[in-house]
Amino acid sequence: MFTSKNSKPSLARYSYYLLIQRMQAAVLPVITFEKTVKNAKILNPLKNFAEDTLTFEYRKDPLTGRNTTVIAGMLDYVGKFLTSDAALLESLVEKTRANCPFCPENVKTRTPMFPKDFLKEGRIFVGDATVIPNLTGHAERSVLAVLSREHHLKLKDFTSELILNGFKGGVAYLRRLAEVEPATRFPVFAVNYLPPAGSSIFHPHMQVLARDRSFFLTNLMLEKSRAYFEKNKSSYWTDLLVKEHDGERHLFTANGVEWLVPFAPLRGLNEVQAVVKGKTNLLELGNGEWQGLAEGVRKILGFYHQQGYVSFNIILLSGPLDENLDYFNVNLRIISRPGIQAQGFTDAWALPYLLWDGEAVEEPELFAGRLRAFLEEK
Numbered sequence: 001m002f003t004s005k006n007s008k009p010s011l012a013r014y015s016y017y018l019l020i021q022r023m024q025a026a027v028l029p030v031i032t033f034e035k036t037v038k039n040a041k042i043l044n045p046l047k048n049f050a051e052d053t054l055t056f057e058y059r060k061d062p063l064t065g066r067n068t069t070v071i072a073g074m075l076d077y078v079g080k081f082l083t084s085d086a087a088l089l090e091s092l093v094e095k096t097r098a099n100c101p102f103c104p105e106n107v108k109t110r111t112p113m114f115p116k117d118f119l120k121e122g123r124i125f126v127g128d129a130t131v132i133p134n135l136t137g138h139a140e141r142s143v144l145a146v147l148s149r150e151h152h153l154k155l156k157d158f159t160s161e162l163i164l165n166g167f168k169g170g171v172a173y174l175r176r177l178a179e180v181e182p183a184t185r186f187p188v189f190a191v192n193y194l195p196p197a198g199s200s201i202f203h204p205h206m207q208v209l210a211r212d213r214s215f216f217l218t219n220l221m222l223e224k225s226r227a228y229f230e231k232n233k234s235s236y237w238t239d240l241l242v243k244e245h246d247g248e249r250h251l252f253t254a255n256g257v258e259w260l261v262p263f264a265p266l267r268g269l270n271e272v273q274a275v276v277k278g279k280t281n282l283l284e285l286g287n288g289e290w291q292g293l294a295e296g297v298r299k300i301l302g303f304y305h306q307q308g309y310v311s312f313n314i315i316l317l318s319g320p321l322d323e324n325l326d327y328f329n330v331n332l333r334i335i336s337r338p339g340i341q342a343q344g345f346t347d348a349w350a351l352p353y354l355l356w357d358g359e360a361v362e363e364p365e366l367f368a369g370r371l372r373a374f375l376e377e378k
């Protein structure tokens with residue numbers, strides 16, 4: 001609120017203040033959601049060779065400009081690869097349990113420990129979560145949080161407490177890392193759950209990767225967010241939340257964390273994005289925001305389970321740990337992955353994996369509607 005130092009604001013000055021507010025509101029947000037629809041005609045053998053029209057919708061990511069093609073009806077086509085063979089899944093659970101280093105009887109004898117000068121206790125314990133160094137990591141500082149005592153969890157059994165403990169363990173590690181090695185300032189949390197999501201170990205776990213250089217996607221988002229800020233004098237992330245808040249892709253708000261379906265998904269298989277309001281790196285998040293992230297992940301996994309999915313990935317992106325940036329927000333993506341089947345289908349085919357293009361198997365707005373309907377029933 002506008003106030004002058006020694007007196008009540010004059011009417012003229014207050015009117016001026018309101019005018020500036022209105023001008024800012026009129027200018028913001030400047031995000032545009034661009035899409036172009038293209039068609040192809042075929043003679044369809046499934047319809048006795050009648051003429052049929054296929055639709056391809058090219059969507060431009062409003063931050064990066066990357067293309068995602070939305071292919072209406074593709075979800076029905078790939079749907080058969082997304083469910084799992086229950087007997088095969090159960091047999092793999094049993095087979096992998098026998099020699100699992102993360103099961104409670106093995107985790108203290110068969111997993112690495114931190115050197116004593118880094119952490120006297122050797123491992124970090126938060127509830128059922130145990131944070132350990134990675135035996136064969138993906139970055140110079142690569143750790144895991146074993147999340148549960150159970151060797152396998154259905155997606156509906158990931159509680160927010162379990163996820164929260166993993167986050168808390170991971171951030172405790174990052175706090176210690178910031179003390180002893182402040183140059184390692186680019187962290188990412190990642191979850192790969194079950195082999196279709198790239199996990200070599202069945203047992204539920206979360207990864208924390210930290211390096212002195214940012215990961216490609218983080219770097220791209222940081223650069224594009226800075227360019228947006230310099231051009232528009234406002235934060236892309238703030239503008240995105242303003243623009244999406246009452247829109248058809250918005251899902252819910254949880255403890256300062258906004259959950260939505262992205263306009264142009266990165267991978268497009270039941271993809272949801274979360275944005276932490278006003279926080280630019282993971283060390284700035286309070287307990288409430290970590291709860292908002294954990295609770296949101298639990299909700300989305302509940303939906304995936306109801307749809308028959310068993311496997312997923314998460315990435316949680318942070319700005320550099322030693323900076324508070326005006327133009328970037330901590331944000332998360334979660335996607336489902338194919339089911340466990342003898343055929344071993346993968347959605348990491350040439351177009352997303354090598355051509356770096358996006359493809360969504362369903363209109364994001366339809367997906368958001370289905371997900372909202374599920375959440376409202378609960």
Ligand SMILES: [Zn+2]
Nearest residue numbers: 100103151203
């Ligand atoms: Zn296990």
